[in-house]
Amino acid sequence: MASAAFEEIVEDFEFLEDWEDRYRHVIDLGKAMDPLDDALKVPATKVDGCASQVWLHPNIENGVLNFDGDSDAMIVRGLIAVLRKLYNGLALADVLAVDARAELGRLGLNDHLSAQRSNGLRAMIERVREVAAAQA
Template identity: 75%
Template sequence: MASPAFEEIAETFEFLDDWEDRYRHVIELGKAFAPMDEALKVPATKVQGCASQVWIQPVIEGGRFDFQGDSDAMIVKGLIAVLHALYAGLTLAEVARVDAPAELARLGLTDHLSSQRSNGLRAMVERIRKVAAEAAA
């Protein structure tokens, strides 16, 4: 149930043989991701459980989920961009049905991230799912 944007990332990962190239691609995704307004980087938007500073601000319009996000670490900002490709534009019900671990496993991220980064990625997914569930209720 991946979006076209996420499928594009998955296809790019298939072509990149070396993990250094894949990391560079994730960092490039982060550099291309729109910066979050500094005024939104507050405790309420901060994601707990991440080694880096991470902020996610949900945007729900017309029953569709989107979010702004940022991090002080480039690789993590790239992971935020990957999650944005996975979730942005979905309905709140669709967000709940996304099997994020399976989708991210397609990229091989779970095998190549440090345990701290993996925990942070899980925390971001949990935050996204929680916000969408609360908005749907």
């Protein structure tokens, strides 16, 4: 159920042989994102449960989810970029149907993130799902 953009990340990861290269690729994805406007870094967009500062700003138009985000940690910024590839452009019902854990497992992220980062990633996924559920 993953988007074409997410499938591109899966393909990229297949070419990267070791986790160091994959980790660097995730960071590069984060660096390529436009920064979130400081005016959007408010308590309503802040994600609790992350060790670093994380903000997700959803935009729903015609039943389709897109979101921007930012973090003060480069790897987390990269994880936001990965989640954007997974979810952006999907209809709200499709967002809720995505098995994020399984999809991210295809990248090996479940095995290579610290417990704190894993908890933060789960918190970000939950926020995306909550937004989609509230608007669906």
